[in-house]
Amino acid sequence: MISTLPETMTASVLTGPKTLTVEQVPLPAAASDEVLVKIAAVGVCGSDTHYYRHGRIGEFVVEGPLILGHECSGTIAAVGSEVSDSRIGERVAIEPQRNCRRCRECRAGRYNLCPYMEFYATPPIDGAFAQYATIRTEFAHRVPDSLSDEAAALLEPLSVAITTMRKAGIVPGSSVLIAGAGPIGIICAQTAKAFGAAEIIVTDLVAERRERALRYGATRVIDPTETDIATAGLDVNAFVDASGSPRAVSSGIMAVRPAGTAVLVGLGSSEMTLPIEHIQNLEINVTGIFRYTDTWPAAIHLVASGQVDLDSLVTGRFDIDHVDAALESDQDPDSLKSIVYPERTAS
Numbered sequence: 001m002i003s004t005l006p007e008t009m010t011a012s013v014l015t016g017p018k019t020l021t022v023e024q025v026p027l028p029a030a031a032s033d034e035v036l037v038k039i040a041a042v043g044v045c046g047s048d049t050h051y052y053r054h055g056r057i058g059e060f061v062v063e064g065p066l067i068l069g070h071e072c073s074g075t076i077a078a079v080g081s082e083v084s085d086s087r088i089g090e091r092v093a094i095e096p097q098r099n100c101r102r103c104r105e106c107r108a109g110r111y112n113l114c115p116y117m118e119f120y121a122t123p124p125i126d127g128a129f130a131q132y133a134t135i136r137t138e139f140a141h142r143v144p145d146s147l148s149d150e151a152a153a154l155l156e157p158l159s160v161a162i163t164t165m166r167k168a169g170i171v172p173g174s175s176v177l178i179a180g181a182g183p184i185g186i187i188c189a190q191t192a193k194a195f196g197a198a199e200i201i202v203t204d205l206v207a208e209r210r211e212r213a214l215r216y217g218a219t220r221v222i223d224p225t226e227t228d229i230a231t232a233g234l235d236v237n238a239f240v241d242a243s244g245s246p247r248a249v250s251s252g253i254m255a256v257r258p259a260g261t262a263v264l265v266g267l268g269s270s271e272m273t274l275p276i277e278h279i280q281n282l283e284i285n286v287t288g289i290f291r292y293t294d295t296w297p298a299a300i301h302l303v304a305s306g307q308v309d310l311d312s313l314v315t316g317r318f319d320i321d322h323v324d325a326a327l328e329s330d331q332d333p334d335s336l337k338s339i340v341y342p343e344r345t346a347s
């Protein structure tokens, strides 16, 4: 199956603060151990919007033109010299990272913590708001036909949720408190249910978002302005912060039972005040998560088996000429997840 590849492709390139230009750029070439994927769908993530608005996330600073987008799926269009031709035509979900394979963390099986990691849409590595992207063959995960292009792209945030549940130690019968009913909070609620959690409590300031959480696995929702989470006697095994709010984090930790775990996922403040005595006296494990290691097989299973629904999270669809609108869609309170289709143009 040899198809002729174009020499250039259309890409949406971040060229300055809040400035995207749709350009023809050279087609990326697959290295010997890589595949070239024709991109079908790309989810918009809060980190993409953050780079678009602020040009940096912590120590990662955009210093040159950058293609954003890291939640993506597509079809293998070409393979490098070491990869079997039989992969051409496979529908895949991209795990958007390239670790070094040699460092201490890679050897320990924690490749998400590889200090030499090259990650899509993290400067200076280009992402997937483009017609094609390359990825090492083992990180192009074959997906069953039953998964839509959108669901295959959203296996990336699902991977964040799976990593979170693993870190939180969620097992059948667990109780978990999740702060924030945005995309990650909603996917975490579904994943907690799939992991067997018996009690899934979700907090959010917005009534509509709490209602939505109830449709995605929450067994109870709480308005934190009405109920003081710290003193409500929730006594959960695990707390997951998907809000980034310092107040939600400190009160959520107070709701954790002895020897329980708090996982900080939300981005917000780089420094905050924590209830240290509670953490010390109850031996609470407080940790963060940074991307994921070995989650795509589990993510594919959870969606293919119907335990996690990603398709219904999609609230906005955009072509390659309107990536700016996709990145700004978080301003709309009804928006949950926007998808960019690089093959589609406005004209």
Ligand SMILES: [Zn+2]
Pocket (backbone or CB within 6 Å): 045, 046, 047, 070, 071, 156, 157
């Ligand atoms: Zn993401």
Ligand SMILES: [Zn+2]
Pocket (backbone or CB within 6 Å): 099, 100, 101, 102, 103, 104, 105, 106, 107, 111, 114, 115, 116, 117
């Ligand atoms: Zn490494």
